[in-house]
Amino acid sequence: MSSVTQNTRAKILNAARNLLEEKQGIGVRMGDIAKAAKVSRQALYLHFDSKTALVSATRDYVDQIHKVDAQIARITALETADLRLSAYVTFWAEYLPKIYGLARALYASRELDEASGAAWDECMVAHFAMCQKIANDMGQENRLAQGWGTLEAAQMMFNLLSFPMWEALAIHSGWSADAYVKRMLTMLDRGIFNGPR
Amino acid sequence: MSSVTQNTRAKILNAARNLLEEKQGIGVRMGDIAKAAKVSRQALYLHFDSKTALVSATRDYVDQIHKVDAQIARITALETADLRLSAYVTFWAEYLPKIYGLARALYASRELDEASGAAWDECMVAHFAMCQKIANDMGQENRLAQGWGTLEAAQMMFNLLSFPMWEALAIHSGWSADAYVKRMLTMLDRGIFNGPR
DNA sequence: TGAATACTTTACACAGTGTAAATTGACTTA
DNA sequence: TAAGTCAATTTACACTGTGTAAAGTATTCA
Numbered sequence: 085m086s087s088v089t090q091n092t093r094a095k096i097l098n099a100a101r102n103l104l105e106e107k108q109g110i111g112v113r114m115g116d117i118a119k120a121a122k123v124s125r126q127a128l129y130l131h132f133d134s135k136t137a138l139v140s141a142t143r144d145y146v147d148q149i150h151k152v153d154a155q156i157a158r159i160t161a162l163e164t165a166d167l168r169l170s171a172y173v174t175f176w177a178e179y180l181p182k183i184y185g186l187a188r189a190l191y192a193s194r195e196l197d198e199a200s201g202a203a204w205d206e207c208m209v210a211h212f213a214m215c216q217k218i219a220n221d222m223g224q225e226n227r228l229a230q231g232w233g234t235l236e237a238a239q240m241m242f243n244l245l246s247f248p249m250w251e252a253l254a255i256h257s258g259w260s261a262d263a264y265v266k267r268m269l270t271m272l273d274r275g276i277f278n279g280p281r
Numbered sequence: 282m283s284s285v286t287q288n289t290r291a292k293i294l295n296a297a298r299n300l301l302e303e304k305q306g307i308g309v310r311m312g313d314i315a316k317a318a319k320v321s322r323q324a325l326y327l328h329f330d331s332k333t334a335l336v337s338a339t340r341d342y343v344d345q346i347h348k349v350d351a352q353i354a355r356i357t358a359l360e361t362a363d364l365r366l367s368a369y370v371t372f373w374a375e376y377l378p379k380i381y382g383l384a385r386a387l388y389a390s391r392e393l394d395e396a397s398g399a400a401w402d403e404c405m406v407a408h409f410a411m412c413q414k415i416a417n418d419m420g421q422e423n424r425l426a427q428g429w430g431t432l433e434a435a436q437m438m439f440n441l442l443s444f445p446m447w448e449a450l451a452i453h454s455g456w457s458a459d460a461y462v463k464r465m466l467t468m469l470d471r472g473i474f475n476g477p478r
Numbered sequence: 479t480g481a482a483t484a485c486t487t488t489a490c491a492c493a494g495t496g497t498a499a500a501t502t503g504a505c506t507t508a
Numbered sequence: 509t510a511a512g513t514c515a516a517t518t519t520a521c522a523c524t525g526t527g528t529a530a531a532g533t534a535t536t537c538a
Contacts, residue, residue, distance in 0.1 A: 092516080110392055113494065124517055129496070188392070195307055195389040231467060239454045240464065248445045257436045267437065270428060271472040289484080310525065321486050326527070 093131050095121045100142040101186070109188030114138075136193065140203040143186050150182060156214065165221035169277075172214055173245065173268050177261045180250050187247050208242075215242040219276075227277045237276050244271060290328050292318045297339040298383070306385030311335075333390065337400040340383050347379060353411065362418035366474075369411055370442065370465050374458045377447050384444050405439075412439040416473075424474045434473045441468060 099121035103112050114135055118125040132138040147153075159171045180187065190207065193200040219238035222228055228237055243249065245268065253259045259267070273279065296318035300309050311332055315322040329335040344350075356368045377384065387404065390397040416435035419425055425434055440446065442465065450456045456464070470476065 114496090115494085126497095126518080127516060130516070133496095135495070192392040195385070229467075229471075231463070236456075236460075236464065239450060239456075240468070243446050243449045244441075246445070246449065248443070249440050252440045252443065253436060259433075259436075263433075266428070267433065270426075271437070271468060274426070275468040275472040311527090312525085323487080323528095324485060327485075330527095332526070 097142050097145045104185035104189055109185035136199040136203055139189050146183055165225055169218050173265050176245055177265045191247055212242050222277050229276055229278050232276055294339050294342045298343055301382035301386055306382040333396045333400055336386050343380055362422055366415050370462050373442055374462045388444055409439050419474050426473055426475050429473055
């Protein structure tokens with residue numbers, strides 16, 4: 085009757101999510117997730133083909149919880165490219181800490197197996213699309229600084245806002261979210277785009 | 282008589298270097314290196330404690346071949362911070378492709394074991410020191426833009442010139458070394474430092 | 479002759495992922 | 509109540525790659 089009747093798939097996804105965040109994405113084994121979800125390790129393979137598939141599904145699940153799609157839509161609907169840019173960087177700085185463990189797990193195994201790499205790339209598609217859109221809009225508004233095409237601008241922006249860059253600055257160097265946003269916008273505004281207006 | 286009498290350690294280091302570059306740092310096993318060096322897999326452990334130690338030693342060896350120390354000394358000796366900055370970015374853009382496989386191998390295993398992480402960090406110490414030095418010099422010359430302290434400037438510079446950033450732009454996005462240098466200098470000059478003079 | 483050195487050979491322990499198959503228990507349907 | 513279905517469990521094992529251990533071989537040196 086009550087929502088206690090959680091199905092196994094959801095139990096696994098929750099356990100995976102909690103464990104990945106708790107351990108910051110490193111050294112989480114299938115057996116650990118199974119134990120946390122109170123199912124057998126084999127049950128995991130009944131629902132997901134591989135560890136990569138599980139982590140990937142967990143990311144989708146978390147994105148759903150955070151209503152990422154709606155947030156992106158909101159940002160896309162903003163009036164000017166400037167507004168979209170700063171809203172997006174702000175969103176990004178709030179989003180990354182929420183999925184840190186998950187992102188780290190995916191990013192770390194990215195090089196090791198084919199499937200992980202693909203899973204990571206898939207995550208990054210939406211991010212790159214947004215960067216491309218903003219760079220495009222800036223181009224339309226004639227705001228690209230000397231020496232930048234829209235593609236190169238998008239690529240630089242994409243990498244400036246990449247996960248490893250955020251991790252290095254926010255986690256390892258201890259920058260606050262505000263400092264991160266402010267300085268990233270500074271770099272973008274001064275480096276790639278012509279000052280507002 | 283001839284230099285054919287290469288000792289085993291050197292044979293292993295050469296094999297490791299060639300294989301790592303050839304395979305771009307991914308999927309190179311101890312057995313593969315042994316085979317390439319024409320020694321037994323166990324001989325590797327006679328000379329190096331672990332795979333991480335071997336890769337790390339290979340990096341030292343390659344740095345020696347490329348006379349990295351001398352290059353760094355040359356750059357440090359330049360007159361102005363501006364000259365040092367552009368010489369360093371140029372050096373970096375020439376150096377990274379030469380050690381791509383090696384760097385990728387170290388970077389990828391960085392998260393997995395303690396020792397690899399330490400080995401990577403050790404590589405990065407010199408890089409960060411140079412960034413710090415340049416940011417410092419810029420500060421001395423009163424060239425830091427509004428909103429940047431020397432530490433934050435050094436951190437941003439360090440990460441802008443990080444391996445994953447270079448890899449993304451030069452390898453994945455296909456930027457030429459020239460384009461990389463030019464755009465990085467643009468970002469640094471406009472984003473962090475006040476224009477020349 | 480005999481000891482030291484450097485390497486080889488063979489064997490194995492260990493971790494973690496993924497597969498396979500037989501078994502259990504609960505719920506459905508006739 | 510019996511048969512059938514489905515999800516999960518249990519147990520066992522294959523596989524990969526790193527690292528360890530120990531006995532054997534070949535060369536050099538004294």
